[in-house]
Amino acid sequence: MAFFALSRVSRRLLKPSVSATQSSFSVFKSQHIYFSKPVTTTHYINPFPKYPSWNYNDEVWSKGTELHQDNFIGLGWNYRLVAGMSYSSSSSAMDGNPKKDDKEKSGVGVKEASWIDLYLPEGARGYAKLARLDKPIGTWLLAWPCMWSIALAADPGSLPSFKMMGLFGCGALLLRGAGCTINDLLDQDIDTKVDRTRLRPIASGLLTPFQGIQFLGLQLLLGLGILLQLNNYSRVLGASSLLLVFSYPLMKRFTFWPQAFLGLTINWGALLGWTAVKGSLEPAVVIPLYLSGVCWTLVYDTIYAHQDKEDDVKVGVKSTALRFGDNTKLWLTGFGTASMGFLALSGLSADLGWQYYASLVAASGQLGWQIGTADLSSGADCSRKFVSNKWFGAIIFSGVVLGRTFQ
Incomplete structure (x- = not known):
């Protein structure tokens, strides 16, 4: 009898407790929810009460969906809402994972809880997302480029300065957030019209522009504290x-080459790292390093821009993805080369050892893999290739360190 009772309880826990369509949302109290397409969602009762429910505030989760009020009622710890899809009682539904082919056909994304939603206080979540703390690739x-330059500036046979790498690591986090x-x-009017960016804190209304300006001031103040620890x-x-940081976001309105301006901005550390160690510039070393970073940025950010090319046309902004069109991979091959x-020219000027050039071979393979296998019609694949560039940077850095240490 005890076993029979336990079996009945288990089945009740796994039984869908809510089935909502366009006309039935009683589970959501008096909240107003509008769907452009019929939606079926399944909510499984959470059998593990020690895991907290996740309440997601004031955001639009997917195209055609508008959410009002502060939260849902009783959403389980592994709950996902996917507009335009139906869940079944299969194992994928239990995991909260819709079938991959269904996602591809519908073109609708899934909004999952990040560590920001799970661990930070509610008042801090908008600011953390504004700084993209949940997306460290930036x-x-x-x-x-900062680390490459600091390692190049090390004395022959020596490791790079750990103090400088720590300072520049913190500076990169703050400047990227700023x-x-x-x-x-600057882009809040555009972000609301692009699927990938419409959930950003300011575009979605999670934060006001004034709150964003206040947060920017704090980030720049902390960045100034790091900058003052360097030489004059x-x-x-x-x-x-x-000047580059403030002007770059405007470039997409005027030129098809905003990725080039991003390259000039994001690789500034290739110049700054060397001067922080040496107190002056060595053009023969750092200028080629800086230009290599600009070309690298044109590769990865053009791949990234292919995610938004359809929305960019509708909104009226420009990118190298639109400029290159069907010839994108040919252009990317040229910039990658x-x-x-x-990078090779910079290593020759710095008189690095053979280990550095071995790393260039490996990095060339990684970059070639990105360009050769990128599916420019798939936003998910473009995003994966973009994120993989952290390994390209790591390969080059290890080569510089080894080439300088065993010089």
Whole structure:
């Protein structure tokens, strides 16, 4: 009898407790929810009460869906809402994972809880998302040129300065966050019209523009604290990068080459890292390093821009993805080749050991894999290729360290 009772309880726990369509949303109290397409959702009762429910505030989760009020009622710890899809009692539904082919056909994304939603206080979540703390790839892409330059500036047979790498790592986190804040403030009118960006804190109304400006001031103040710890030459050089940081978000309105301006901005650390260690510039070393970073950025950010090309046409903004069109991979091959050539020239000027050139071979393979296998019609694949550039940066950095240490 006990076994029979336990079996009945288990089945009740796994039984869908809510089935909602366009005309039935009693489970959501008096909240107003509008769907452009019929939606069927399944909510499984959470059998593990120690895991907290996740309440997602004031955001639009998918195209054609508008959410009002503060939260849902009783959403389980592994709950996802996917507009335009139906869940079944299969194992994929239990996991909260719709079938991959269904996602591809519908073209509708899934909004999942990040560590920000799970662990930060509610009042801090909007600011953390504004700084993209849940998406560290931007920080890596900003930090790697700094690390390359610091490692190049090390004395022969020595490791790079850990103090400088720590300072520049913190600076990359702050400056990337500041750049994202500036971008969201200037682009809020555009972000609301693009599927990938319509959930950003300012565009979605989670934060007001004034709150964004206040947060930007705090980030720049903390960044200034780091900059003041460097030598005078580096302070002037670092402060001059702010002109690029503030102007880059506007470039997509005027030119098909905003990715080139991003390259000039995000690779400024290739110049700054060397001067922070040496107190002056060595053009033969750092200029090729800087140009290699610009060409590298044109590769990865053009791939990234292919996610938004249809929305960009509708909104009226420009990108290299639209400029290159069907010839994108040919252009990317040219920029990738130029990037590797500039890296080799920088290594020759710095008299690095053979280990560095071995790393260039490996990095060339990684970059070639990105360009050759990128499915430019798939936003998910473009995003994966974009994120993989953290490994490209790591390969180059390891090569510089080994080439300098065993010089």
